[in-house]
Amino acid sequence: MxxxxxxxxxxxxxxxxxxxxxxxxxxxxxxxxxxxxxxxxxxxxxxxxxxxxxxxxxxxxxxxxxxxxxxxxxxxxxxxxxxQDRVREKAHFTGCGVPCAPHALIADEAQLQAIDPALLPGILKTASMGYDGKGQATVHSVEALAAAWNELKRVPCVLEKRLELAFEVSVIVARNAQGELVHFPLQQNLHRGGILAVTTVPAPDVTPELQAQAVRAAETIAASMGYVGVLCVEFFVLADGTLVANEMAPRPHNSGHYTLDACDVSQFDLQVRAMTGLPLPAPRLHSSAIMLNLLGDLWFRDGSTDAATPPWERVLTLPGTHLHLYGKLSARPGRKMGHLNITGASATQVREVALRCCELLGLAAF
Structure with a gap:
């Protein structure tokens, strides 16, 4: 893209x-x-x-x-x-004044033994090379934590306290070498099995104040790194309305794929502009949108072991549907094969079409 x-x-x-x-x-x-x-x-x-x-x-x-x-x-x-390093990432959030989940590093046996029980239940994550739910384990006790760390080959890990979440959001910002910053609207995200499943824009449960807070935090994080390019910062919104930084991705992000069809410039357009010194316009959302992530599981419906093409022809008869397949030669469960953007004049209309797409494809409703 x-x-x-x-x-x-x-x-x-x-x-x-x-x-x-x-x-x-x-x-x-x-x-x-x-x-x-x-x-x-x-x-x-x-x-x-x-x-x-x-x-x-x-x-x-x-x-x-x-x-x-x-x-x-x-x-x-x-x-x-x-x-790429969860320890450095969280230190950076903290240094920027952006709150993140209570956490602790586990890189050796002494640090494992010194873990504060108040961090449990928690999520143990490898400090590096983990994404889409990989390299993670939910733990409820000190014994389970030790077993999970062994399972993860005792590599450096971060234990994060599990928080009571209301929902998840993300902000995509673009910054050029002159320090100019622009951003897309706040995106509300639904994950399943640690993998992004649905993105909705405008974010239905977000107040203007929360959106402004998330954008300020993401822009501060980018500027303090001297970042040039497109950066996605993912946040948790807690049950009490508090905004907490989760992680960031130094690239265009799945939650921004809707920008290909719902905005006048996409996240990929801004990536090109930021790195080449072209003007960096503030993107405009011209349509409500929902993005459905398409995993290889869709090719193996009803327990079949033989891949079968999903019914795209039925999906594409619905108004405002935009299919993006990535050109991967073979499907397998969990593999990102593409995404489906649904755009329309109203959030209600887009949601109705998206739910019909889920029904046709065998995706869980949301």
Whole structure:
């Protein structure tokens, strides 16, 4: 989606991805197929490009730092490194004056033994390389915590206290090298199994005050890192209305995919503009929208082991439906295969169509 946005503005694109069937690699002008830390591959990328960005939060910050010695890289390696480490991420939130869940680091046996029982029940998360619910375990006792840490191979982890949530929201901001900041509306998100399932915009349960607070927090977080590019900050809204930062992603985010059809510029357009120095306009939401995340499970309905194409032709007869499939060659349960945007003149109309789409696809209602 970034490649499409860049090509629409006349830019040539190069993708570095170890996957020989990389969807982005298939549509770019050139695909460098190698590991993210391959020295020759990085040199090839740097030689072919004028600027570099990342679309995947687990690209090693070291690779970005290597490239930054030769050409502009946005977001920078230091900012990505903060986002990749839950310990540094939470320290950054705290340093910005943005509250996050009570937590503690567990990197050795002494820290495990010293855990405050007030953090239980909690969620144990690997400090790095965890997303979409991976590398996480819910624990209710000290014994369960020890067992979960063993299960996670005793790598450095963060234990977060479980909080009473009302709902989840996210803010996507874009910032350029001159420090100009713009943002999309607050997005209300529903997760299932740790994976984003539904995004609704405008956020139905959010007050103007809460939206302003979340936007200020996200912009402060971005500016304090000297961030350049598109950044998504996810928040919990607690039962008492308190806003708490959860995590951030140094890239366009699933919860912003609705911007492709509901805004006059998408998150990918802003990513291109931020890294190339083009004007950074404040995006305008012109339609209410709901985004449904499409996982590979939809290809295996009713317990079948043989993949079958979902009934897109029935979905696409409904008003305001926009199907985006990612070009992945095979479906498997849990794999993100695409998303479905539903847009319309009113939130009520969009919700009615989205629920009908869920019915046709076998997705749970919301």
């Amino acid at each position: 970034f490649v499409h946005a860049a090509q629409e503005l006349g830019y040539h694109t190069v993708v570095l991805d170890p996957d020989p069937t990389s969807p982005a690699g298939q549509i770019a002008h050139h695909h460098v197929q190698c590991d993210y830390l391959d020295a020759q591959g990085l040199a090839d990328l740097a030689q072919r490009c004028h600027a570099v960005t990342t679309e995947f939060e687990n690209v090693p910050a070291r690779a970005l730092a290597t490239l930054a010695a030769r050409l502009p890289v946005a977001p920078g390696a230091d900012a990505v490194a903060v986002c």
